[in-house]
Amino acid sequence: MRPTAEVTGLATDVRLACMRIARRVRFENAGALAPHQFSALVRLEDSPRTPGELAEVERVSAPSMTRTLAHLEEKGLVRRSPHPTDGRQVLLALTDAGRATLAEVRAERDEWMATRLADLTAEERRTLREATAILARVAAR
């Protein structure tokens, strides 16, 4: 469907609101983990992956991912193991420390948001709950 003026105006507002929130969350929680390191760690949460897969999904070059993974390994957050069937490939997996770090960073970020949402009315929170479901679909497309 072709966007109307009403939709375009809303698009601006939604975009700006989301970018400001994201910026505040990142700023408030610089944390011990750089953004690209955090992103890579998140990708390993569901299952181990190869450096190549991680580079592709994070849209960085293979050498960049090599470097990022080396740092995460130094910090003990990921562990590497040989690929079971392809000797050229390597598998990276989260360590217990890696999982704990992910949880910590998320807890800090949630706390920032939660303290602010606690001051809203129940009605306002209901609106946000509905909106996040919609935004999740929008982001997925």
Next chain:
Amino acid sequence: MRPTAEVTGLATDVRLACMRIARRVRFENAGALAPHQFSALVRLEDSPRTPGELAEVERVSAPSMTRTLAHLEEKGLVRRSPHPTDGRQVLLALTDAGRATLAEVRAERDEWMATRLADLTAEERRTLREATAILARVAAR
């Protein structure tokens, strides 16, 4: 007010939704302008500012801002002029090209969002409209 479990869960959802949207918008529109250059340009929109003011509000060092401004000046997006009363300071202002560039980047970003919002129902857009007003207040605190 102390966050309840219900609020903490919502905080996670809101935070994730906003960060995903922000990420998609940034990814989708890499544009001709690097993020830090775009940010600095936005700060000059309302009125001219000194390098020191820009460095503080963008939370980067003075030398970093010097460098950023040099690049923006090379591209013809900002113009420098002497401070009227203090010979040590310098004033940076947007050029017409700078304003045009800002408008272009925003238009691209809005288009990405607008094409997605156009597929939603009117009811869903009403929810988003209410939510963005709430989020704007949250981000401002």
Next chain:
DNA sequence: TATTGTTATACTCTATAACTATA
């Protein structure tokens, strides 16, 4: 003597190209 801005230098993240090992 303090402040504003720039230059000097070093470190980090990123990319492309070259290299090694395996398929």
Next chain:
DNA sequence: TATAGTTATAGAGTATAACAATA
């Protein structure tokens, strides 16, 4: 010969320290 990953090298952004000009 093609693919996965690493190493070599270079480019861009950032920071701290040192410097020049002005208050």
